[in-house]
Every structure is written in C-alpha cells, then in structure tokens.
Amino acid sequence: MTKEFKRQDGRKPDEIREISAKVGIIPNADGSAMFQSGKTIAIAAVYGPKEHHPRNQRNPARGTLRCTYNMMSFSVTDRIRPGPNRRSTEISKIIEWALEPVVMLDKYPGLVVDVHIHMTQADAGTRCAGINAAAMALAHAGIPMKDLVSSIAAGKLDKTIVLDLDKYEDSEFEEGEGSTDIPITFTGDGKLTHIQVDGHITTEQLKQAIKMAREASKKIYEVQKKALKDSLGGGK
C-alpha cells in the first residue's frame, strides 16, 4: 500500500466522513430517522405494518418489506426530474435486500411495511446513508428485528484501499487505476447483507476492503444506537 497517498479532502484512507444521526424526525410516521455522512443527507420514514395494496401483491405467508428510495430533484448539481427512475428503482430493491435479513417479517403475514427514503442532499454514498436511516426508522417503528444493519462504502483510489468515497472520488478521480466503489452493509454482528462493486479490484484487495469496511460499520452502528436511545421520550 502506498503510504503517501493523499485524499483530496485530507482524510486518511480508512477515515470515514463525519457522521450524525437523529431518530423521530417525522411525527406522522410510525418510525423515522435522518442519517448524515459528510454532505450526504438521507431521511427515512416507516409506515406499517399495514394492509397490503394492491392485494394481488400480498404474500399470505409473511410480511412484505417495500422500500422506495429517491433523490430530491435539487439534491445533486444537475437537477433530476422528480419521481422514480431506473437507478432509484434498482437501489430501492438493493435496500430491501440489505434490510430483509434482519427484519422479522414472518410476524406479519399478508401485510406490508413501507420504508420511504429520500436524499435531501447528495455527495455519493447515498444508498449507504439511506440504509442506515432506514434501519433506525424500522427499529423506531417497533418492527421486530434480529439486529440493526450499518452500511458504508469501501473503495479503491488508484492502488489504495480507502473508505467512504465522496462525490469527487467516486465520479471524477481518474489517476492510475481510477476509482472503485464498494458499498457494503453489515449486520451488527458482522454478517454481510449487501455488497456491490463498481470498478476493478483483485480478490485480495477486496478482502482487505471488506475488513476495513467492517471496522467502519462498527462506528456507524454506535451512532445509530445512540440516536435511537436518545430519541426515547420524543416522537409519536
């Protein structure tokens, strides 16, 4: 590993951006939370379990987790048209998969739990921030869960394994081998519920990246845990 690698914002390779979280931000929701990582801000609200409409989509054996992820039109420098698109549709599903393993949906046959996630400001790492907010909102909504999940992107800039790419590193960094983005989601006890790779990386490097991300996920977990505990007494 090149020791002298410098990141544009001065972070060390294994340094994540400043993070903060708040639970109970939307009084109407059954559960809600905000997660901020650097300049990326996600808000999430949970409604349910409730009747599943349209009825032909209901699963009589277990509950359904239905996530919708969207960026606000002004959250990025180039305005996006409001409403869903192909990217947000895929990420919504990715988020469902990242959360499903810990949510005990067998308690709610035929019902649906809605998770709405919106990015009010985006600077890369939006799906990770969205997942972190959603996990807190689900817990806040009193949904039975085996564990929380915490999400963070590992990455590679040229030859250096790093954590938590920002927008510049993710889409403009082009030196040497360029930029690789590896968003990963872990359960509190360290199981993987989601991983994606965008770029190029060797198997050995990927193992190292996962190890680094796992350490960072523990920090995120602590912030989520504290936000949940601090919220008691407020909210609905």
Add this chain to the structure above:
Amino acid sequence: MTDRQIIIPGEKIVDSGDFLPGEGTEKRTDGIYALRFGLAETSGKLIKVIPLSGVYSPRRGNVVIGKVEEINFNGWRININASETAFLSLMEVPRYVNKDGLDEVMDIGDMVIAKVWGINKRGIDLSIKSRGLGRIDEGIIMEINPHKVPRVIGKEGSMIRLIKENTGCSITVGQNGLIWITGNKVEDELFAKKAILHVAQKCFVSGLTEEMEKWFKEEKGK
C-alpha cells in the same frame, strides 16, 4: 424489583446465566438479546422488552375505540389504528337493527367503543354487546401510541384516576391508543388531553405519578 434499560434490536441484554427470554427477546448462545426497540425489564428471572413505539396489535378482549369508515349490508368497517380494519357485525349489536337503517345506528365518521372478540385469518371482529360499549356522542378524541397506554392507565388505574380527579373529565382509554374525553367545558377536556400527552411523553421515567402530581400543581398555578 424491576430494573429498566433502553434497548435496541440485536443488543445483548444480559449474559444468559439463569435468565429466561420473555416477549421481544430471544436466547442466543452467549446471552439474551432484544428483538425490539424499547425498555428491557427484568422481573425475577424473566426478561422482556416493553416496546414504546409501533402499530397497535389487537388482542382478544381488548376494549378499543375506532372510527366507522364504511357501512356494508351486514355491519360496519371500523378503523382501530391496527394493521387492518376491523368489522362490527349487525349480530354484535345489542338490539334489533333494520338492514336499511345501519347509518342511523352509526354513520361514517362516527366513533365507537368496542371489544375485540375474535382475531382470525379473515380479520378482526368487534362487538358492542357488553355494557359501556357503543357509539360515542360527544367529547374529544385523542391519539397516543398504543404501547404507552399502560403508563397512561397506571398501576391499578392510579394514573388515569389522578388525571380524572384533576380535570373533572370522564376518560375512556382504548387499548389501541385512542382516548375519549368528555367534560363540562371544552377547556377541561383539552386540559385532560394535555396531561395525557405529558404522561405519554414522559412514559420512560420512573416515579411518573409523583411527576404528574407536581405537573398538575404547576399547571393549575399558572
């Protein structure tokens, strides 16, 4: 004695030892873990999590307050703030009702106190055959999280009694978190509502009855 701590899903509450996992918890190899967000309570050897948030899950025998959403040929569809709407059948009304006159008994938007008598695959069934059940004609309706109902009622009804005495209102607390308040003046009803919201907000503190006695003194001094 009981001991309470705020707990999140997946958090270890105690190393297992002799403890038994109660509601909202599960035993894993090295301890008892929470499956819900709330307060972990140890009483004797039993550990459970008391949730303070989440949607109402009905139980047989619960007295609930609901709103008429729809009238069918044989009964009323009632919203009780559960995951599914409930049904009050014509057969569960303590008098004869003409099939054309369902809306005269209860119209859309009317509130009703009812008992959950059945929960099955088809849904939740309600009855208003016992005493004290039926349509609500006057007063205000408020909402709190159903998991905070036990605190609003208090030990052997001590909290709700305190609120009734201090406001002069008649109060019915539905297990689903809907509350019906009637008093001589609207001011009294709103005062009772404010007191209940205060209890709901402070529901995690111990010595809540003393806290509320103090609160009433301060509020009345204003």
Add this chain to the structure above:
Amino acid sequence: MKTPNITKQRIEKYLEQGKRFDGRKLDEFRELVIETGVSKNAEGSARVKLGKTDVIVGVKMDVSKPYADSQDKGTMMVNVELLPLSSPRFENGPPKFPAIELARVIDRGIRECKFIDFEKLCIKKGEKVWTVFIDIYSINDDGNLLDAAGIGAVAALKDAKIPKYDEENEQVLFGELTDKSLPVKKEFPISITFHKVGENIIVDPTREEEDVSEARVTIGSSKGIISSMQKGDLKALDIEEFNKILDMLEKTWNDIFKKINRNKILESL
C-alpha cells in the same frame, strides 16, 4: 385517522367562543421556523416548519429556449411532491390533484406579483433564457402545507444564486455558482389560506382543523395588493363571509410577515 364527527362538533363549538384547541386565536399562525441553505447542491433552498408541518424547497436553474410569446424572459416551473414519507394519506405514483393544485397556486402567487424579474433572466433574446425550477417536497403534513410551501418557495428563491454559464461552449457549469443572486423584487408575496370551519373563518389549520374545513380561499398578496386567489372545496361562501376574509387579510399578512422576518432570512428584502 381522519378527524371524527364528534371532534368536528367540538372544534366548531369552541370556535364559536373564539378559541382553538391549541390555544391560538382564529387569525393566528403557528410557530414558524425558516432555515435556508439546507441543500448544498441546490441553487437555493429552504426548510419551513409551521408547527409540525414541515416542507423542503429547492431551486435549480438551467438554460432553455424562451416561450414564443415572451422571447426576452426567463421561465419558471413549480413542482410539488406530496411524499408518502410525510403522511399515511399520500401514496406513491404520479402527482394527484392536491399536488397539482398546490403547485399551480404557488406558481401564480409568485408569477402574478412579478416577484422574479424574468427579463433579467434572458441570456440571448429568442434563443437562451434561464429556467427557474422550484421543487417542493412535503416532509410532515400537519395541515396547511400550502402556506408553508409558499413561504418556502419565496425563501428558497431569495436564497438562490445564479449558476456559472460558459458562454463559449454554451453550457451551464452545474455545481458552480456565481455570487449573483436571483433577481427578485423587494416586496415578496405571501399566500394565506383562509378556511371556513363551521360558521367561522380561521387561518393556518392543523391537520385536524383542515379535515373539518368546508371551504377555503387562498390569497396571494403583497402589502395590500392582491395578485392571486383561489377558492377551493365544496361549500359556498356568502358575500359577507368573503368580505370578512378580505378584512382579515391585512392583519394576518402583517403578522405572518413579522414571523417571517423574525427568522431573519428575508430580512434584507
């Protein structure tokens, strides 16, 4: 849960005594908190909280062709998303009537009083002008989203800076802003919605009060000059009632103006 019949009766009865459940006067707004610059990639943004009602507004700009009938004027687009995140009553899917109406009422409130100086948004007559996108999202609906959104739109426009434009390559340099503010007028429009509940007229209803309102009139005005209006909902108003609304306008406008200024955001206006 939609407000039940008995609560409607109580609200109406209490209004007869000149009182509201939350202790406000009939013509009084809830606590107003405005925060600008809440979304860093927007040209301008604002978060408005009116009691528990919460909206976020962002302004983005782009270059496009002017309309044929106003070749030297910039254009504006207002869009409202009533997010299912903000209320169990909203659903996913294409905008439904309430979102469309909200956007159109806010659009007219800004356009008709000429708050934005569209002529200054012309880059090249007949070919290139700035388009101003105002996107409004609900975060929590506890009644009166309309007035909150209107205040948010004005605050976000006031907060907005024009992006850099590369004239040589004829493209907007997104993400790079000039220090030039969007050209807006000193006087800003405020939309106030009056609701008829029972026999009384109120402003800034909570969810509970809005549920039992039977008619509403939204008036966009600035310092006594009305520039937009819309009556909505099913009940008719008699002329006396309507005149009463007009008589309430000035005082209510001044009150909300003060509340806006207390937030210091629009102080320089």
